[in-house]
Structure formats: C-alpha cells, structure tokens
Amino acid sequence: MNIVVISSNSVYKELFDKSNDVNTVLLWDSIKPATIEIDAILIDGEIFDTDQFQLVRENYPQIPVFYKPRPIHSDLIMRDISRLCGAYKIKPLNEHATTRQIVEELINQITNKQDYLSKRIVSFFGTHSGAGVSTTVQNVGRALSGMIHEKVLVLSLNSWDPSDYFYHYKGEYLNDLKVDLKTLNLTPARLAEAVSSEQPFYHLAGNRDIKMQRFYQPTEIEHLIEVAKQLFDVILIDAGTHFDTAPTVQSYLSSNLRFLVTNQEEKGYRGYFPHVFHQLIEPSGGKSNDFMLIINKFQPANTMISEKALEEELNMTKAATLPDMGDLGAMAAFQKKLLYDMSSDSIYTKNLDRLSNLIISECKLTEKDTHQEDKKDKRGIFSIFKS
Template identity: 25%
Template sequence: MNIGFIGNDQELCRQLRQASQTEGVFSTQETNDMELILDTLKTCKLILISDRLVQPHELESLKELFLGKAELVYLISYKADTPVIEETKLVCMRHGIGICHPKRTVEQLVEFIQQQYLGGGAPVSKQGGQVIALVGTRGQTGVTATTFSLADEIGRRMGRKVAVIGLDAFSPGDTFITYAGSYLNDLYTQIKDGGILTPAELVTHMHQAKNFAFLAGNMDITKRYRYSSESVAHVIACAREVFDVVLLDAGSNPDNNLCLQALLHADMRVVVTTQQPAALTNWHRYIPLFRMVSSESMSFMLLINKWSKQWGDTKEIERSMAVPLLGWLPDLKDDGMLCEMERRLLTTVDHSKYTEQLKQMVDLLQSRFKWPAQEETPARKWRFGRRATS
C-alpha cells in the first residue's frame, strides 16, 4: 500500500517505509511543488495528516479532495486543554476521518497504523519482562510504599528478577530506603529522545535492595515537564530487557508525561486508592484524560490501600470506581510512619493481615503472568551494578 503523509516527521516516514505492508511512503516535505504533491497523494490509499500542518477546520476540504480515493487519518498531538482534543475528535468523526491519539512515540504510531490500517493482524507481543504500572488516585495514597512491597514480595517468593522504576515527576520515591543509586534526572541526557543508555548501564545506576533493584524518580523540578515520550519509552524498554518484572511507580498525576507513558507502556495497570472521598472523586476526573490519549479503553485493577472496615466495604469502592478489585492492604497506622522514618520497607512490619493480603495479590499476579512459584527462593545475584544492600 502507498501511504501519503502531510507532515514533517522524517523518522515516522523512515519507519513506515520499513514496514512490510507498505510499498511506498510519500511526504509533503519532499517537494514544494503543490501540483506534484496533489498528484502523488491521489495515488495513495492511506493519507496521514499531522495537526501541526493541518488545522481541524481544514479537514473537510481534504476529505472532499480525496473522497473515495484514500482513507484519511488525523494525527493529534497533545494539548493541555482536554476540550480542544475532544472537539477535534468530533470534527474527525463528522467527516469520517480516522484519528490517532496523542502522546505516542514514533514506534507506537507505526504499530497503531499497521494494526488498524495495514492489516497487521494481532498486536506484536512485547519482548522481555512484564511491566506493571501503579498509579494513585491522588497524592499520599501510598503508591511508592505499595510498589516496594509488591516488588519485595515478588522478588522473594517468585524468584523473579524485579525492578522498580520511579516515574513520578513530583517525587523521587526514595523514602523507605537508604538510597544509593542515581535519579531519573541524572540520566536525562542519556535517555533524551530515545537516547544512548543501554540496559546494562541502567542497572549500574540503580539501587540494589535485597529482592529488587530501584531507580529513583525525578528530583529536579526544572525537568518535571521535559521528559519526552521517547525518553520514557527508552527507560522502560531497557528495564524490560534486563528484568523479569518491572514495576513502574507512576505517581498520581496522569496529566504529566512520565505518568502517562508508564500507563501506555504497561502490560497491566493498577490504580491505588484509599477510602478518602477526595481520592475516589479524583479518579473520575482522570477518566476523560485516559480516553483522550488511548484509542482503546485503558483497563485497570484496583488496589485499596490503608483500608479500614469502619469506613466501608471494599465492594462499595469497587462499584463506585467501576474497577475490578485486585486486593487491599490494611492501614498500618504508626508502623507505616515508623518505617518511613527508619527508611525500611513496610514488609518488615510484623502485621499478619498485611502479609496475608500482600501474598494473595502476588499469587494473583503469578497466575496472571504465569510465573513459576519458588517459595523462599534466595535473592538472585545481579550481573551488573552495586552490591545488594538491605
């Protein structure tokens, strides 16, 4: 199939040309001859349109120009104003023009186009370890502490090589551990736009705990909004290659690209909430954003943290959020604060219900990802990086 591209992304054109289903890719940036551009585009069966060159109000004219000759797809770039994106989608729907949602890397764009328009068949399976992203309904829901607990339990019981990657733009997540690694912002130049960081180098930058490795998140306030989709994708891809299981601490701000890319790249997404009314209300405010950036509905599992029976049943929260329950963890009260002050994991607390519920959730994850059980397996030695510490 011949593909036309009304836009300026040379890398997108290059990767499309490498796709087995394409015969040729023509970009309008290759010539200034408008007559030649129009004649060439009329030979294409699929035309991709960048919103950086074509405004929504111009789409109707393009549709009329290529009516019956080609299928049109509008590539929407990210805009902070959610209504603008929703209105753009309505314009496309009105004119029968396909859409590609924002916040996609070039690789994700090419995969989407292959699957949706080039008869690519089943989605390409992701190579390497499984990625699980945890996101909070608001701050202080305990995403970081819960991520550490899951990582510690998976590494200890399942014999998996586990990583935790901090992708919270507003907190590095280095509490509960006496941290001895690099921070995400330290790697900024190495991961920028896809970068040069290798999987082996990533490990050398990570703190090595007893049962998992950890790369702390961003601690540079000037870089909170500067991480590109490609740079985040590169870090996750490096972690996938080295580790069996990668847990992403995505924080609680899905309007930030670090958090958003964690959700887009995950094989499984877990939303962490408390029973606070504000936390539950905030979840419903996130849903329009998820719909805006994903061509398909994002699926989540629910983890209720700091649960207390006096504030209601878990089923009530499950119904309110319309998210199936993965499990819950009890409120550790003063023990949780003590762990943070002493920089130790919540799994060190002698609390039978916490241990029981954590075990049940890891058992479910084992079933989901078909991990072989290795009860009480000693922590695996690392091939790269610093010596393991408690």
C-alpha cells in the same frame, strides 16, 4: 497492508517499512487520490488541521483513519479535537506519543495483534497524591521478586516523588540520567550502575530536582524504558498521578497491564481522578477498563465507601484490597523497612501475593519452587547482566 501517512516526518515511513505487516507506505503532504488500495491513513496534526477532516472522509469514506494531534497542552482543545474525530469516525491518538509508539499502535489496531506492546511492563497510577502508589509498588516489587526467577526493576517515574525513603537507598536518581536520556545515549551498563540492588528487586529512584519536574520529554522516557527492557525481565513503574507529564504518559503508553491505586478519600475517586480521566485520558482514546483497581489502606467502616461502591464509582474491576495496617505502616517507614517484610502472614501480604500472582499470569513469568528457602540475594551491580 498499505498505509498512507500524511506528514512531513519521514521517520513514520521508515518505521512502517520495517514492519512485516506493511507492504507499501505512501508519504503525502496533503490528501490526494490513491493509485493503490489503502488499508489505513495516519494524519499528522503538525501539518494537517482538523477542518480538513471532511475532505478526508469525502475521499476515503470507509478506510480507518488515525489522527496524531500536535502537542497542544490544553485539555479543552483536546476535548474538542476528540469530539471532531468522533464526528468523522477518526481515531485520535495520544498527543504525547512518540513516532514509534504511533506506528506500533496503528499496526496493533489494524492487525489486532498484541505483539507490539510489552507484556512485561506494569504501571501503577494514583487517583490523587497520597493514595499510596509508591508504597504499593515497592511492596509489590518485594513480593513479586520473591516469587519468580526473573529480574524485577521498580522504576520510579513520578516527577514529584523520588520514592527513595522506603529503605536505605544507595542508587542514583532519574535526574542524574537526564543528559544520557536527552541525547538518547543511555546504555545498559550506565543504567546498571545507577540502580540500587539493596532489595530483592532493583530500583531506580525518581526525580528529585524540582526544576526538572516538567522538563522530561516523551522520547527520553521511552528511551529509558527501552534500555531497561534489555536488562530486566519485568518492570514495575511508579507513574504517580500527573497525566499531563511525559513520565506518566509514557508509563501509560508503554504498558498493557495498568493498575489504579486509590483509597477511601473522596477527593481522589470523586474529585481529582474523574477530572483527569475525562479531560486527559478519555480524549486520547483511553477507557476506564484500561485499569484494574487497587484499594489501599482499606477500612471496613460503615461510614466509609465500600469496595463494591469504589468499583462502581470508577467503573473498574478490583484486583486487590490492601488493608490499613495502622501503626505498623508508620513503624515500617521509621525503620526504613518495607511493610511486606514487617507483616508476615497478614492479610496485607497475602493480598500482595495474590496481586503478584496476577502479574505472574499476565506476564508469563517463571515461579520459584514454593518450598525453596527465601534467600536475600546480596547481588553486585553487574550481576544484572547474568541470565
């Protein structure tokens, strides 16, 4: 495969050169005739304006073309760029993606391979604040870790919610690692020291520094996830609802199994999330079927929206329905216990187990013997390094 990269960033060429699927990479600063047969073109918006799209198609009418916009932080401008790309049959890429992710996405699309995407990173998003993303992720982590041999990390990447209140958390926080992330010097040993191991799963709580909420960069979160992959077998990400922040966007880009958590509040499924989807996700090439739906705190009342109607409203396939546990949920929060441990053999735990089965199948994880006694593993921090 021969690739043309129109950019001043030589890192693109270096990354493409490392791929066994790429034969030749040409780094250009403008459109020009090619002396070899070209299979795809990557255009960097940092040096290439959209008004040159016509010139691209005049020279290369049939070749797949990908466009990486420069970070513009405007949903209206991004929407117009997406429309221009559609007019010239150019594939827009996410403006917040790192160079490595751009290269992987292009190779993945041209070769139809999935090898470049992690199979064991699962992200959970919410239709709105209060949908129950953090509660769901924590309890899925509890259910899943009890069913498999692999090490599970719950990674809280919601910049507005550290999710440290479900049990007596004793680890560090995302903002405590900011310097390591900014310098790209986070090591597995440092991450092992930071995570909590008080539950059957490991957990890194999210940001609790209000001043840092919008100051995490795409490369920092990408670095964190890459280091976490060296330590843990499966990573469950609490990505929150803010698709205009680097932690949430990187959670979306880094995973190929994504869940959207909602409830029966109209402000989420009909108010906030549709705007997020049409203004931020769809212009970058995202689709509603990128997500599977989790309905949280469901109440089967005639006066409230039904499960089927929620699927149709959001145009997603339902993965699980978690019932409203009423006072038991409040008791679990007060006692600093996970709801999964307080609702044994309930519909809630059974549906969480089914959701875990889906993750086990998708991520090809190794299940424990069903007759094995459920033991609470009081592990030391550095047991993470043991296979």
